[in-house]
Amino acid sequence: MQKKELLKSIPAVNDFLAAPEAEEIIDEYSRDKFLQLLRKELDNIRSEILSSDFEVDNFNLNHLNVKYIINNIEKKLKIKSEAGLKKVINASGVIVHTNLGRSNLAAEALKKVLEIAENYSTLEFDLEKGERGYRYNKVKELLKDLTGAESAVVVNNNAAAVMLVLTALVQRKEVIIARGEMVEIGGSFRIPEVMENSGALLQEVGSTNRVYSADYVNDINENTGALIKVHTSNYRVQGFTHTVSSKELAETAHSHQLPLIEDLGSGILFDLSDYGLPYEPTVKEKIEAGIDVLTFSGDKLLGGPQAGIIAGKEQYISQIETHPLMRALRVDKMTLAALEETLKLYYDFEKAVKRIPTLNLITESSEVVKKRALKLESKINKKDAFKVELIKTAAKIGGGAYPLNKFDSYGLKLSLEQKSTEAFISELRKFETPVIARIQADKAIFDLKTVKDEEIELLADSINQVLAEVF
Numbered sequence: 001m002q003k004k005e006l007l008k009s010i011p012a013v014n015d016f017l018a019a020p021e022a023e024e025i026i027d028e029y030s031r032d033k034f035l036q037l038l039r040k041e042l043d044n045i046r047s048e049i050l051s052s053d054f055e056v057d058n059f060n061l062n063h064l065n066v067k068y069i070i071n072n073i074e075k076k077l078k079i080k081s082e083a084g085l086k087k088v089i090n091a092s093g094v095i096v097h098t099n100l101g102r103s104n105l106a107a108e109a110l111k112k113v114l115e116i117a118e119n120y121s122t123l124e125f126d127l128e129k130g131e132r133g134y135r136y137n138k139v140k141e142l143l144k145d146l147t148g149a150e151s152a153v154v155v156n157n158n159a160a161a162v163m164l165v166l167t168a169l170v171q172r173k174e175v176i177i178a179r180g181e182m183v184e185i186g187g188s189f190r191i192p193e194v195m196e197n198s199g200a201l202l203q204e205v206g207s208t209n210r211v212y213s214a215d216y217v218n219d220i221n222e223n224t225g226a227l228i229k230v231h232t233s234n235y236r237v238q239g240f241t242h243t244v245s246s247k248e249l250a251e252t253a254h255s256h257q258l259p260l261i262e263d264l265g266s267g268i269l270f271d272l273s274d275y276g277l278p279y280e281p282t283v284k285e286k287i288e289a290g291i292d293v294l295t296f297s298g299d300k301l302l303g304g305p306q307a308g309i310i311a312g313k314e315q316y317i318s319q320i321e322t323h324p325l326m327r328a329l330r331v332d333k334m335t336l337a338a339l340e341e342t343l344k345l346y347y348d349f350e351k352a353v354k355r356i357p358t359l360n361l362i363t364e365s366s367e368v369v370k371k372r373a374l375k376l377e378s379k380i381n382k383k384d385a386f387k388v389e390l391i392k393t394a395a396k397i398g399g400g401a402y403p404l405n406k407f408d409s410y411g412l413k414l415s416l417e418q419k420s421t422e423a424f425i426s427e428l429r430k431f432e433t434p435v436i437a438r439i440q441a442d443k444a445i446f447d448l449k450t451v452k453d454e455e456i457e458l459l460a461d462s463i464n465q466v467l468a469e470v471f
């Protein structure tokens, strides 16, 4: 067959519309969407035939078959309609994985979200007075109890919290920050840029590795609005270093009638060193140290929904709450429902550790993880062509918390010998429930720290399916 004949053999749009298979697809996805993809498909076939390096012998004659083309269109429509948020199996071993949605919510929080999202609620209604109420009353009370702060309020995320605090308290004034704390958190969130966008003027002091309270004092002038301390979440300067403690810096700020703001990043409500983690001050201890305004995330170590929590002295919090930007950054009822229920669990730390998934994973013993890894291993269909090994891994918290801390964990290592590990891992991402694993020294690693017991069956099925296709 020659090019000309092939071109003539391309079916016409009407041939497709007459096919019963097309009718079903149109019913499901709409005629417009079907026709749009069909025209594209036909154009591609035409261009293929017309291209200068076209060889008739290499041409796939299916490309002239109505059913085949319709089937292709259906696949594409399906992929398109399924795009968007999806559950994944996180086999990365990173517990608070920013790209995979950070913290999973506790069952109590989920239940409340469902109830509040499905029904009218008391979001801004005072039942006693029968009139308008305040959205943040309950969460304020919970946060006051749990942190010892005079007041608290919540916004969309911690970046918003930092922005709002500076906008409300230090507008057109200078805020003094240690040079070593001008950090980039990731996802192009740079503390200095957020701060500058708030309208505050940044005044850097100290050197990258050392800063003293005298450095801050030297720079305080009549245009200074606040001092700020930023938790260098995702990195540590080690060796010849000096920083000023929150307590000392609070005293310095107060002796000059200035507030001290601290961006904690993660923020913990109780001491996790009881569970084998290095000591980090809790939010309560920071408040006791004299910090005037503290900010931290709701979905990092706290294990709740995405939110930025602002806690501190009443005089500053009320200024922040009444700032017009507050309205633009306020949280919705689902976030509030999830956060309130998560915070309620913290009244009993043991309960919090059991019920809040992020805390549960952080404190879980590696022997429990080993059991999951062994269970997965037992379900992999072994063959000589590849090797499966149970290995010790180092899981991480992620989300910028405890950057140097690794957890003893267990996982499986798959050595594919001649085959591409990259291709294997990418096939695993194509399932309806994609699997996110990592590559280390050209081996596929599945860290079981972040894989739930009830996901093992599906994970094994997916791995087996790809292995069967490859070998």
Ligand SMILES: *Cc1c(COP(=O)(O)O)cnc(C)c1O
Residues within 6 Å of the ligand: 157, 158, 159, 160, 185, 189, 230, 231, 232, 233, 234, 263, 264, 265, 266, 296, 297, 298, 307, 308, 399, 400
């Ligand atoms: C993570 C982090 C932020 C940003 O918090 P989001 O909740 O992601 O907006 C800000 N500051 C520090 C120190 C952080 O670790």
